[in-house]
Amino acid sequence: MANYKNGLETKESLYQSAKKIFYQKGYDKTTVKDIITDARTKQGLLNYYFGAKENLAVQIYKDFCNDVVFCVDERKAELGSLPRGLLFDMIGYRAYFKALFTDASVTRFYAEVSKLPLFARSMLDLRDYFFNLELEGEAYMGINPRLKERRYFEYLKSLTVGMEIQVFRDVLEKQIDLELQDAVDWFFFDYYSFLFTDGDYIHENIEKSRKVVSRFTFEISPVFEISLSVRPDAKL
Amino acid sequence: MANYKNGLETKESLYQSAKKIFYQKGYDKTTVKDIITDARTKQGLLNYYFGAKENLAVQIYKDFCNDVVFCVDERKAELGSLPRGLLFDMIGYRAYFKALFTDASVTRFYAEVSKLPLFARSMLDLRDYFFNLELEGEAYMGINPRLKERRYFEYLKSLTVGMEIQVFRDVLEKQIDLELQDAVDWFFFDYYSFLFTDGDYIHENIEKSRKVVSRFTFEISPVFEISLSVRPDAKL
Numbered sequence A, B: 001m002a003n004y005k006n007g008l009e010t011k012e013s014l015y016q017s018a019k020k021i022f023y024q025k026g027y028d029k030t031t032v033k034d035i036i037t038d039a040r041t042k043q044g045l046l047n048y049y050f051g052a053k054e055n056l057a058v059q060i061y062k063d064f065c066n067d068v069v070f071c072v073d074e075r076k077a078e079l080g081s082l083p084r085g086l087l088f089d090m091i092g093y094r095a096y097f098k099a100l101f102t103d104a105s106v107t108r109f110y111a112e113v114s115k116l117p118l119f120a121r122s123m124l125d126l127r128d129y130f131f132n133l134e135l136e137g138e139a140y141m142g143i144n145p146r147l148k149e150r151r152y153f154e155y156l157k158s159l160t161v162g163m164e165i166q167v168f169r170d171v172l173e174k175q176i177d178l179e180l181q182d183a184v185d186w187f188f189f190d191y192y193s194f195l196f197t198d199g200d201y202i203h204e205n206i207e208k209s210r211k212v213v214s215r216f217t218f219e220i221s222p223v224f225e226i227s228l229s230v231r232p233d234a235k236l
Helices: A007-025 A030-038 A042-048 A055-075 A084-099 A104-113 A115-136 A148-170 A180-190 A199-213 B006-024 B032-039 B043-050 B051-075 B085-101 B104-114 B117-138 B150-172 B180-192 B198-211
Strands: A216-219 A226-229 B215-221 B226-228
Touching: A007 A030, A007 A042, A007 A055, A030 A055, A030 B085, A042 A055, A042 A104, A042 A199, A055 A104, A084 A104, A084 A148, A084 A180, A084 A199, A104 A148, A115 A148, A115 B104, A115 B150, A148 A180, A148 A199, A148 A216, A148 B117, A148 B180, A180 A199, A180 B043, A180 B150, B006 B032, B006 B051, B006 B104, B032 B043, B032 B051, B051 B085, B051 B104, B051 B117, B051 B226, B085 B104, B085 B150, B085 B180, B085 B198, B085 B215, B104 B198, B117 B150, B150 B180, B180 B198
Parallel strands: none
Antiparallel strands: A216 A226, B215 B226
């Protein structure tokens, strides 16, 4: 009975094995057999807990986003003098993009995941959460009058998700000749120009967020743990 | 030897069978076996001519776009007084979107196709063609100075493809609460605001293109042939 595991252990094993092998071999080359062999379980249990390989990958992606948000959130006190709103969004976003590029095997994995049909749907849910949290709280509506309309909100969500997926897929795959930093800056400008009509205000915040994130450090373990931290000597 | 076909006949049969069954049953539910049975050929020949089911679907999509462009182009003389450039692009685009929604089984097929990884790549190639044709000829660069930079060009191509895929996938699947007409108008405004900085100029052209396309008629045969035409009595 050495290999006997209870339900939660099995689920966790499947998750950890999938994560490890996805990062090592890439998503496309990883078979369900690879995962269940490593996790010492059966395909029926993978199906039971996750449905399919795709769902596992998207779950790993969601946790990756949560890790970034959590790390940035934890450092909020150290960034005490910063206002909430645009700048804070940008710092979170920039950290997310930077984390995607910290390790070549991580980059490859997320480039592959970005092609899964389920990925777009999952990004829309994430954006929904973000919009509800940030936009309602900060009343961006006062800045762009179109945002008052729920239908424009919905449309915008879809639009910006499509922008993000396509541009970063292309940058990740090096299909377009752009430095990550430039791609992120351009993305920010175009993305936020839907929310704010004042271009100078956006540019100013882009500059500030670049400075803040350049003071974050990123640590990636072999099996990938994200760790963002502001250096103790950082003066913002 | 009644079923003997030469190479081109086989290729054409596979293409027509795939198109018919994709529209009837939907892409996801169509099997390779359905196609080869209807085309009276073997899987080896499907692989030889098209590689995979996905390639067949994307080829059908490309021909769909070409049909729209061709129909609009044919009517150019009748639209004689219209200037080239923004308005003409909008008419072509609007016809394309309208054609997507002319028939429920066509709409379903393109909603499915929009999820294929190959689809995004194919859209980028199409946009490349469009950008080279329209932007270089019309010198949009004078209007948005950022377009002078090749890297911004590349970025914009990727960005707008992502916007288009995501928004129309969501509208096609009725995931967002938008009328097609509104979605297209919003898309135009946001899409062209990357190219033109004058919002009033864009709005004016949106209005005009709505009027022109409302005078096109669309005819769809059971196996889907697109036919756009301006009514003889149309006064533009």
